[in-house]
Amino acid sequence: MNDIRIPLTDKSIVQLATPKEGWYLARDTELKGFFVVVGKRKRTFTVQGDLRQGGRRASSIRVSIGDTRELTTRAARAIAKEYLAQISRGQRPKTAKQDGEAGLGQVGNEVNTEVAAVTLRHAWQRYLEAHLVRKGRSEKTISGYRDHVERIFAEWLDTSLGGLAEDPARVAEKHDEITKDNGPYIANGCMRTLRAIYNHARKTNRSLPRDNPADAVDWNEEKRRDTGMGISDLTEWFRELAVLENPIRREFHLLTLLCGSRTTALQQVKPSHIDFHSRTLHIEKPKGGRKRAFDIPLSREMILCLIRAIRVGRQMYPLQSQKWVFPGDSESGHLAETKEDRDTLSKWGNDLRQTFRTIATAAGVSEFDAKLLMNHSIPGVNAGYVTRHKLLEDHLRSQQQAISTAVFSALGKFLTEDAALRGWLGHGASRRATSELGVEPGAQGEEQDKMRRAA
Incomplete structure (x- = not known):
């Protein structure tokens, strides 16, 4: 032809x-x-x-x-x-074997490069498209991988994977260098990224050495960051939260504590994800992508938190609040940055996830139920026989309520004595939240009725 x-x-x-x-x-x-x-x-x-x-x-x-x-x-x-x-x-x-050496040998006027000549740049591009994007990994996950490859490993982008595999000492030295310049956790994370990309590339490049170049690394010791709060710590944290200037951020941090979910998932919560009739919050894109989507059972305190967020969002961001429960000035239209100055709010983000798990234990919630509430993987073959949505109807909701009750019980008399707390969460604040929603009659009026009944 x-x-x-x-x-x-x-x-x-x-x-x-x-x-x-x-x-x-x-x-x-x-x-x-x-x-x-x-x-x-x-x-x-x-x-x-x-x-x-x-x-x-x-x-x-x-x-x-x-x-x-x-x-x-x-x-x-x-x-x-x-x-x-x-x-x-x-x-x-260059081929993998000739990386850093002279050019390829010729056969006539043509040169054939072995598949093993794939560079880190090439392997990263395929890993990004075929593994991360195709499997629906979150933008935060992808940006983390991209930072490792395109910033930390920038000088290696045009280096062949075969060349790295043949020189493991070079990889070990790089790990030591990153540890010194960026810290032990980032150094380990970068090497895990390199290991994953190499393993993925080898699936279609069998001429690559079997030994992964990251195997040469002496991994830094990693300790779980123990930054969660106990019940005795909650009163002071609530005082800090009550005087936070932005009320939308205030409700966001409170909901993070009450449900133990990841901040990236809560940032993208929409009004349509809330079912006040069944008292659930749908998490559409958790860690692991859409296939891991799940429903969070809502306690009374969580429902009131969401109602307050919706009310304040409509006042502060009339346009963005039509789409997002936690609207903001970002390009996406929702709250994008959830970090706070530690002098203003001592605990946020993953600190609150750890706190949720700690309070769950104190409230008598089993480890199995806590994992289900946080959408963690359940080990063991028997986990596959658990029908989560059946537990959701009564059992998990009661466990969720037990955790929320334990959280708010810690406030005790301070809920009435502290002016900021009283104005935010005290007696009558819930009624004000539902009565000031400002929704129009008709279908939205029905929505308001559901909110009030749920609260």
């Missing part, structure tokens, strides 16, 4: 005709020198360019990028651009 020229996409490549004999080229109309070699059994992303020396054409270099079944067109095109850039500078793209 004759060579053709088409816009190369995943779809157009699948639709290419298979030759009865030999092979042909499907050249990309977007990027010159980028094409697919279409054979009877295999289709291979390839790039070709002229290597010049002294301003003259020395040879034509053709480099195999990878099988179309193992790489997306987008990732292959990114690799092709890098190879073409190297060729334009008079450099030959």
Whole structure:
């Protein structure tokens, strides 16, 4: 068959005709020198360019990028651009074994690069698209990986994974360097990222060494950050929270404590996620993606917290509050940054998740129920037989209420003696919250009735 020229996409490549004999080229109309070699059994992303020396054409270099079944067109095109850039500078793209050495040996006027020549940049691009994005990982998770690769490992982006595997001492030294410059936790996290990307790359690059380069690392000791509060610590924390300037942030931190959920999940809560009739809050995108979505049973205190957040949100952000329970000035329209000055609020974020778990134990809630409430994985084969939504109807809600009751019981007399606490959570504050929602008659009026009945 004759060579053709088409816009190369995943779809157009699948639709290419298979030759009865030999092979042909499907050249990309977007990027010159980028094409697919279409054979009877295999289709291979390839790039070709002229290597010049002294301003003259020395040879034509053709480099195999990878099988179309193992790489997306987008990732292959990114690799092709890098190879073409190297060729334009008079450099030959390197194999894993030749990383840091002289150029490739030639066969005639062509050079074939082994799949093992994949660089960290190439492997990261495929891991990002095929593993993180495709599996619905959160933006926070993806940004963490991206920071490790594109900032911490910036100088290694064009280094082959094979080269790193053959020089484990280099990886161990990098871990020591990151530990010194960025701290032990970030150093370990970066190496876990490198290990995951290498393992993923090796699935389609069997010529990579079996030994993962991250195995050479002497891991830093990591201790669980014990920053949770006990019941005796809650009174002072509530006093700090009561005088927090932004009432939306105040309710956000309180809800974090009462449900023990991750802040990134609560930031994206919408009014439509709240079911006041069944008294549940749907968490659409928790850690692990949509497939791990779950419902949180709501205690009375949690319902009042959400009602106050909705009321204040409508007053402060009329437009954004139509979509988000915790609206803000961010580009997304919801609360984006949840950190506070420790001098203003001593505990927030993961501190409150630890506190929830601590208070749950003090309230007599079993470890199994606490894990279900926090959407943690349950170990053991028997966990697969637990029907969570059946427990949700009565049992888990009663456990949730027990935790909330324990939290607010810690306030005791201070709920009436402290002016800020009394104005926020005291007697009559709940009625004011529901009566000042300001919803219109009709369907929204029904919503208001549900809120009041739930409260």
